[in-house]
Amino acid sequence: MTLDQLKKGQFAQIKAIKASKELKNRFISFGLVKGAKIYIESYSLAKKTIEVRINNTRLAIRATEAKKVEVI
Amino acid sequence: MPTIKIALVGQPNVGKSALINSVGNAHLKVGNFSGVTVKKEVVRFSHDDYDFEITDLPGSYSLNDYTIEERVTRDYLDKSDYDLILNVIDSTNIERNLYLTTELLSLNKKLVVALNMNDEAIKEGVDINALQLGKIFGVPCIKTSAIEKTGIDDLIQALIKAYHQRENRFHLQFSEVYEEEIEHIVSFLEEKKVHCKISLKALAIKLLREDKATYQRFHEEPVWVELQPIVNHAYQHLYLHYDTKDLDDIFNDEKLALAKGAVVETVHFEKQVKQTLTEKIDSLLMHQFVGLPIFLLLMWGLFQLTFEIGSIPMDWIDAFFTALIEGVKSFLGDTELASVIADGAIAGVGAVVLFLPNILILFFGISLLETTGYMSRVAFLLDGFFHKFGLHGKSFIPLVTGFGCSVPAYMAARTLKNDRDRLLTLFIIGFMSCGARLPIYVLFVGAFFAEHNAGNILFLIYISGALLGILAAKILKITVFKGDDEPFVMEMPKYRLPSLKLIWHTVSAQAMMYLKKAGTFILLASVLIWFASNYPKHPEIEQQFQVQIEQAQTEQIAVELKNELALYQLEHSYLGIVGHASEPFFSPLGYDWRMAVALETGLAAKEVVVATLGILYGLGSEEDEASLGLVQQIRENISFPSALSFIVFVMIYLPCLAASMVFMREAGGGKYLVYLFIFTTVTAWSLSFITYRLALFLT
Numbered sequence: 001m002t003l004d005q006l007k008k009g010q011f012a013q014i015k016a017i018k019a020s021k022e023l024k025n026r027f028i029s030f031g032l033v034k035g036a037k038i039y040i041e042s043y044s045l046a047k048k049t050i051e052v053r054i055n056n057t058r059l060a061i062r063a064t065e066a067k068k069v070e071v072i
Numbered sequence: 073m074p075t076i077k078i079a080l081v082g083q084p085n086v087g088k089s090a091l092i093n094s095v096g097n098a099h100l101k102v103g104n105f106s107g108v109t110v111k112k113e114v115v116r117f118s119h120d121d122y123d124f125e126i127t128d129l130p131g132s133y134s135l136n137d138y139t140i141e142e143r144v145t146r147d148y149l150d151k152s153d154y155d156l157i158l159n160v161i162d163s164t165n166i167e168r169n170l171y172l173t174t175e176l177l178s179l180n181k182k183l184v185v186a187l188n189m190n191d192e193a194i195k196e197g198v199d200i201n202a203l204q205l206g207k208i209f210g211v212p213c214i215k216t217s218a219i220e221k222t223g224i225d226d227l228i229q230a231l232i233k234a235y236h237q238r239e240n241r242f243h244l245q246f247s248e249v250y251e252e253e254i255e256h257i258v259s260f261l262e263e264k265k266v267h268c269k270i271s272l273k274a275l276a277i278k279l280l281r282e283d284k285a286t287y288q289r290f291h292e293e294p295v296w297v298e299l300q301p302i303v304n305h306a307y308q309h310l311y312l313h314y315d316t317k318d319l320d321d322i323f324n325d326e327k328l329a330l331a332k333g334a335v336v337e338t339v340h341f342e343k344q345v346k347q348t349l350t351e352k353i354d355s356l357l358m359h360q361f362v363g364l365p366i367f368l369l370l371m372w373g374l375f376q377l378t379f380e381i382g383s384i385p386m387d388w389i390d391a392f393f394t395a396l397i398e399g400v401k402s403f404l405g406d407t408e409l410a411s412v413i414a415d416g417a418i419a420g421v422g423a424v425v426l427f428l429p430n431i432l433i434l435f436f437g438i439s440l441l442e443t444t445g446y447m448s449r450v451a452f453l454l455d456g457f458f459h460k461f462g463l464h465g466k467s468f469i470p471l472v473t474g475f476g477c478s479v480p481a482y483m484a485a486r487t488l489k490n491d492r493d494r495l496l497t498l499f500i501i502g503f504m505s506c507g508a509r510l511p512i513y514v515l516f517v518g519a520f521f522a523e524h525n526a527g528n529i530l531f532l533i534y535i536s537g538a539l540l541g542i543l544a545a546k547i548l549k550i551t552v553f554k555g556d557d558e559p560f561v562m563e564m565p566k567y568r569l570p571s572l573k574l575i576w577h578t579v580s581a582q583a584m585m586y587l588k589k590a591g592t593f594i595l596l597a598s599v600l601i602w603f604a605s606n607y608p609k610h611p612e613i614e615q616q617f618q619v620q621i622e623q624a625q626t627e628q629i630a631v632e633l634k635n636e637l638a639l640y641q642l643e644h645s646y647l648g649i650v651g652h653a654s655e656p657f658f659s660p661l662g663y664d665w666r667m668a669v670a671l672e673t674g675l676a677a678k679e680v681v682v683a684t685l686g687i688l689y690g691l692g693s694e695e696d697e698a699s700l701g702l703v704q705q706i707r708e709n710i711s712f713p714s715a716l717s718f719i720v721f722v723m724i725y726l727p728c729l730a731a732s733m734v735f736m737r738e739a740g741g742g743k744y745l746v747y748l749f750i751f752t753t754v755t756a757w758s759l760s761f762i763t764y765r766l767a768l769f770l771t
Contacts, residue, residue, distance in 0.1 A: 021320065022138065023559050028324050029083075029133035030563065031168040041351075042358045048456025049465065051358065051564065056165040058350075060452040060465065062560035 004050065004066035006040045012071035013037055019068040027069075031057050038071065075123040076235045079149060081176060082160035083169050084131030085565050087188045089113075090218035091160055092128050095228065099581070102574065103442040104565050105469060106131055107487035110141055112148060119228055122235075127154065130486075135175045140486045140494075149179060156182035156234050158227075163193035163200060163215070164566075166339055170331035173209065177244045178327075180274035183211045184234050186227055191217040192566075197342025205338040210243025219571070242273040246326045249313050253280060253306040260302055264295050279303050280310070281323050350567045357446070363453045368535075374437040375534060376527035379514065382430035383523070386514075389429075390701040393422030397690075412602055415690055420598020423686030423702055424590045424679045427511035431586055432579055434507055438476045439578040443570035447472060448562060455560055461542045462549025464488055465560050467497040471541070474504035475534070476582075478731035481506075482738045490558040496545055498739050502727045502752060503541025505534055507582075508678035512722050515682055516715050519707040537723045544755065589679065597680050601673060601687050604647040613640060642688070661721065661757065662714035662764040671721060677728045713767035717760040724756035 006012055014036050017024050027033065031054045041051040041058065050061050082088045084106030092098055096117035101108055113128045129148055130141030149157070159176055161169040166187075176183055187193075187200055206213040212230040216223035245251065257276035268275050278286040280303075290296045307319070314322045357363055397414045404410035441447050447469060455465025466487055474481035481501045488494040505513070517529045617637040624630040642648055643665070650672070651665030658668040666688040674681035682702075689705040710718070726732060726749055736745045 019559075022136075023561070025134065025136045025320075025324070026138050026559070026561055028328065029136070029138075029168075029171060030561065031171070033328055042354065043360055044453050044456050045360060045364070046456060048459065049452055049560065051354075051452060055167055057168055058564040058566075060448070060455065060560065060562045060564055062455060062459070062465070064557075065559045065561060 001071055002067050003038070003052070003061070003069040003071050004047070004063045006071065008040050008043060010040050011037060012039075015070040015072045017069055019065070023065065023068070030059055031055055032059065032069070073118065073121055073123050074235075075125055076156070076231060077154040078124065078126045078231065079152070079154045079157045080126050080128045080160065081145060081149065081157055081172070082131060082188075083133050083162065083172055084108075084563065086131070086160050086162040086169065087218045088131065088160045089128055091186060091188055091216060092126055094218045094221050095224055096124065096126060099577070100128060101578075104445040104568050104570075105442065105448045106563055106565070107141065107469065107484065108442075110483045110486045112144060120232065122232060124228075124231070126158070127152075132172065134172055139489045149176075149181075154181075156184060156231065158184050158186060158231065160186045160188050163187045163189050164196050164198055166198070166200065167331050167335045170334055171327055174244065174327040174330045177209060177211070177242075178274065178277060180242055180270045182234050182237065183209075184227070184230050185209070185211055185213040186223075187213055187215045188218060190215040190223065191220050196348075199340040199342070201338040201340075205334060208245075208334050208337065242271045244330065247329060249310070250280075250322075250326050253309060256306060257299075257302060260299065264298075266295065277323075280306060280319065282319050353567055354449070358449055358452065363449075367450050367453065371535075372528075372531045374434070375531035377437075378430050378433045378510070379517070379527040379530050382427075382433055382514070383518065383526075385429045386426060389422075389426050390703070393418060393426070394701055396422070408606075411606065412599060415687060416599045416602025417595055419686045419690045420601065420680075420683035421590050421595050423682040424511065424594045425587070426702070427514055427682070428583065428586060430510050430514050431507050432583055434510060435476060435582040436575065436579050438472065439575055440570070441472060443568065443574060443578075445565040445567045448564045451562065452564065458542070459557070459560075461546040462496065462553070463500075463542065463545050464490075464493045464497070464558055466562055467493065470497055470501060471504050471538070474501040474506060476507050478502060478504075478506050478727045479734050482731065482734045485738060488558070490555075492553045492555045493558050495739060495744070496548055496553045498735060498744075499548060499748060499751065500541040500545050501735075502731075502748070503537050503544060503724065505537045505723055506678065506727065506731075507586075508728065509722055511679060511682045513719060515685070515703060515706060516719055519703045519710075520712055520715050533719060533723065540724070540759075544751075589677070593677060594679055594683055597673065597676060598683050598687060601647065601680075601684050604650075605642055605645045605688060607645060610641065610644060613637075647688075660764075661717045661760045662711065662768075663718060664710075664714075667710070667714070667718055671718075671725070674722070675726060675729065677730070678722070681722065712771060713764050716767045717764035720763045721756045721760040724752055724759060726752045 003012070014032065014034055016034060017027055017032070019027065032038070036054050039053045041053050043050055047063055050063060050066050052059050052061060080088050080092060085104065087102070089100040089109055090102045092115050093100055093102065096115045098115040100113055100115070107130070109128055109130050111130065115126045115128065117124050127148065129145040132142040132145045135142070135146050135149070157176055159173050161173065173185060185206070187202055193200065200215070202213040202215050212234060214223055214227045214230050216227055246254070254273060254276045257279060258272045261272045261275065266272070275286065290299060310319070310322055311317050314325065316322065357366060397418050400414040400418065401410050404413070451465045451468040454468050458465055458467060469487060470481045470484040473484045478501055481504070482498055485494050485497045485501070488497055513530060513533050517526050521529050614637065617633055621630050621633045624633060643652070647669050648665065651669040654668045654672065655665050658671070663671070666685070669688065670681045670684040673684045685706065686702050689702070689709055727735070732745055735748060736742055739745070
């Protein structure tokens, strides 16, 4: 399953990140790494953008980028 | 006195600038979103017989050059001359922040860590053992709070101590596997007596990370023959152990493990069950359906306030300046000196100062948006919508800043990574009407619309400007800036209630800047405009009129003749000549030559537009109108369709000179300014033309 398929209020654990090196580095610096717990805070209209929380960091991620994050 | 040069580094929004403000009594801009500091700023102060020179670098999540600002930070750390790094950390989000710390430690420079936002950490039940953390990383860690000004002295002492520290040991302890490979390389380098500015361990790590510069250096030395197999062996070992062939991934894993390990050992989190305040607010403001309407409502409210409350002191200011002009004239008599002071300087400056209340309310609203953390939320809500038009959600931040002033807005666009997205954003920032255009709108809206509607119209002007900008973005994206989309990953800061002091500081600084501009630049421009509208003199014509006036039968005819003379003077002045020359260009839009001149002088600064109108309509006005305020003058002299068309032109045409220069620098060349000039002028002209014709047709 990928991050964009989770529902609001769901917890998940990150299994793998299949993004370009650049984006992956960006994810890492936000704490979005393999093994991290991630929580879905909210969605914008039509699920275009997703707000997630990792530890104490709130991130806005576009659905197309969230697709590149595999979760369990 | 010795000077301690300090590089201030930290992730975005951890309070670096706020900390510097507390430590050095500086007044750097602070806000609650990532990317407030976009260029490096140097603050100097003295303390305990030391001169401190702190360079505030833009916030960086890591040192891997993702955005322009991060490149600025990276370049500075690599190439500049400084004594030590001060790493500022958000104590409430320590693990992610320590990731950057591990990267900084890899640079092998002297380092001091400030565990900032300690006040918030205490409130949230985050307990950090700073001493223990310092031991793990081998650097001093000091708890500070920029807001409550605690720990500042300790921090300064730690900086002084670190400055005098002679040795610079490498403290990072990686996993056993990684350390083992480092050890192999280091012992080989030691045997070969390799000398290096940085420690051998740091050098070994560079080799293990495939650092190009390091390889180039070794490539030409004989030691390379023997070194290569050792490094190669280390690679093979690491590949096997980490099950990947990506050395960056391996090193990232190491850094993450370090940060995580340090947190486990030194930080105690009190369990929190109840919803945090941020979550409660977000459940409303970030709601899928009501989020955007709430934002629009708030903006609408802001413009209502701007007009409603702003118009109260405006009447007083207007009356004051009108009386002042009259007073000066009656005191100095009908002389050139009286005219340059009253009709030039006071009329021009007064027309600008008139709008100070509106400006203050607008900046108050923008500073709330910037300091509470709401701005990033709106960027989130709007990203989907923006994306459709080829913009990036993050573009929202420079665009909102553009409602205040275009100059910082152009610089704020640096947070956009992709050059095409950035250029696109730069091109449409001008559509967001800046604070200096507000006076023009307030003047025209006040003159032509009923008071209860004025706030709505003002809101409509700003919103339609923004929508036009977005539409323009779409057109530019399809035609000029084609290309892939940049990923949207953005941090959303916690909500923070800004202190009254911070708000006061921001708003009063804006007020001072506005008044200063009115007292200097606008004053000078007003005198120039007065001169250009009074000269050259036409003595023969004047004499002719004078004779006629003296021979006039009744008082009324004499007044009419005087007015005719004044108008003749004005129309044949330098400004009149320029205005008449450009009239063919502007007359299809319904402007007389005075409005044309006002738009042209507005290229220098938008405030000058009202100053020019104030002078021109004041000078050329008929005697019995002279005592009327500027608003009435405008109402008497300009038709409704022309006014609408004027507003539209002002909304779109080229920003002021200062902003244009910054635009040129940020976009990367004069040719972009030419493009921008053509683009904005053509758009402004066409839309004003349509507005004028439509308004003529409908009224």
